[in-house]
Amino acid sequence: MTPLFETARAQIIGVGTATPPTAYSQQQVLDAFRIDDRRIRLMFMSGSVERRHLTLPPAGADGKPVNETQGELLQKHRSQALAIGERALLDCLEQAGAQPQDIRYLCCVTTTGMLTPGLSALLCQRMGLRRDCGRLDIVGMGCNAGLNGLNAVTSWSQAHPGKLAVMLCVEICSAAYVHDDSMQTAVVNSLFGDGAAAVALLADRARSAGSPTVLGFNSCVISEAVDAMRFDWDDHHGKFSFFLAQEVPYVVGANAEAVIDQLLADAGLRRSDIAHWVVHSGGKKVIDSVRVNLGLSADDVRHTSSVLRDYGNVSSGSFLFSYQRLLQEGRIQPGDYAVMMTMGPGSTIETALLQW
Incomplete structure (x- = not known):
């Protein structure tokens, strides 16, 4: 008998992305926070980033975005992660020719906020996923974590041929910013943006044409x-x-x-x-x-x-x-x-x- 893993390798059958509706050029971010330091401005403008999607707080009395507390940042992470996470999942499912009820395993990856229950459970509630949907939340691993998650989802997919597995990476980096005049925070603030991406996998003996x-x-x-x-x-x-x-x-x-x-x-x-x-x-x-x-x-x-x-x-x-x-x-x-x-x-x- 041919081993299962040789006849039912996991294939990527869909991918989807989503971002918050608000986007800013580097110059707009500098202007919003009234950043005049020449070194910081040079860092922003010379890093090959032209535009980012960010969820910035409203302006205060001084015209600059208000300083959010850690609690407010966590709430921003939750609300924005659910909003763009759902959109990325739906985009991915559409490409895969599937519906939310088809998801049998959901892995959620994030570093920019801590939630209990995790994003996977919250998205199950929000999107009406199956009650028996398997779940995994990967929190705090950072920028590499998407492939850590893909490894786990691939293994699950190959162990459950014919069942749809999905990984969602969702990062609200603007919920992890500190705003001051230091170069240390400027490095981070000049680089990261908000976004979500989902990928669907299926292991089946009948390979999907065009799917790796x-x-x-x-x-x-x-x-x-x-x-x-x-x-x-x-x-x-x-x-x-x-x-x-x-x-x-x-x-x-x-x-x-x-x-x-x-x-x-x-x-x-x-x-x-x-x-x-x-x-x-x-x-x-x-x-x-x-x-x-x-x-x-x-x-x-x-x-x-x-x-x-x-x-x-x-x-x-x-x-x-x-x-x-x-x-x-x-x-x-x-x-x-x-x-x-x-x-x-x-x-x-x-x-x-x-x-x-």
């Missing part, structure tokens, strides 16, 4: 850089503050080759066999570091760069925004291989291999 099969995953935990990306409690502001170390791009770049080469070696492939690269839009320096260390061209990371330009870094869901643009482009050929790559706190690099 998930062949495998590989991870790299860089323990010596565990503090390079983290949330800290800021006593002065009374809220959490995200810290992003300057050496992050170089840490990622220095470790990219080993994790990618092992992923490909497990499948008997080389880098030259990969037709498409779907890399997390972590920032201009991160993208450049990955390009240099993997020997990629600007064209290889065209969607990664364009997503950074149009949305900023939307954390765990960024790679799915790039994947959606790859599909819409129409350049994929049967038999093509693709590598997905995300990176984040830990410090960690996550990878996946697909084939059409």
Whole structure:
């Protein structure tokens, strides 16, 4: 008898994205917060981000957005995550030719807010999902977490052939901002945006034409850089503050080759066999570091760069925004291989291999 996992590998049959309705150019953000510091303004304008979707608070008496408390930020995360999360899920299901009642397993990924019950349970209530829908909430893993979630959903899908599994990444990064005059917070505030992305998987012996099969995953935990990306409690502001170390791009770049080469070696492939690269839009320096260390061209990371330009870094869901643009482009050929790559706190690099 042929082993099940050889005849019913999981395929990605749908992807969907959503953002809040309000978007701002970098100049508009600088103007809204009355930021005059030359160094900060230069950082905002030189990071390859042109526009981001953000949920900013209303203006106060001084004309600047009011300073939100941690409680208000958590409430913003809940309301916005449910709103755009539902839209991303519906967009994904439409492409997959499915309905909310078809979802048998839902994995929700987020880092920008803590909820109990989690997003998966709240979305089950909001969207009227099945009472027996399996659920998983991944909280706090950061920008790499989308591929951690995809790994779990792929495993569930292959263990339950014919049943629809969906992963949703939803990040309200504007619910994790601290506003002051420091360069530390300016780095974060100049980069991240709000967004949600969902992906649907199905394992079936009858393969879906045009849908890639998930062949495998590989991870790299860089323990010596565990503090390079983290949330800290800021006593002065009374809220959490995200810290992003300057050496992050170089840490990622220095470790990219080993994790990618092992992923490909497990499948008997080389880098030259990969037709498409779907890399997390972590920032201009991160993208450049990955390009240099993997020997990629600007064209290889065209969607990664364009997503950074149009949305900023939307954390765990960024790679799915790039994947959606790859599909819409129409350049994929049967038999093509693709590598997905995300990176984040830990410090960690996550990878996946697909084939059409």
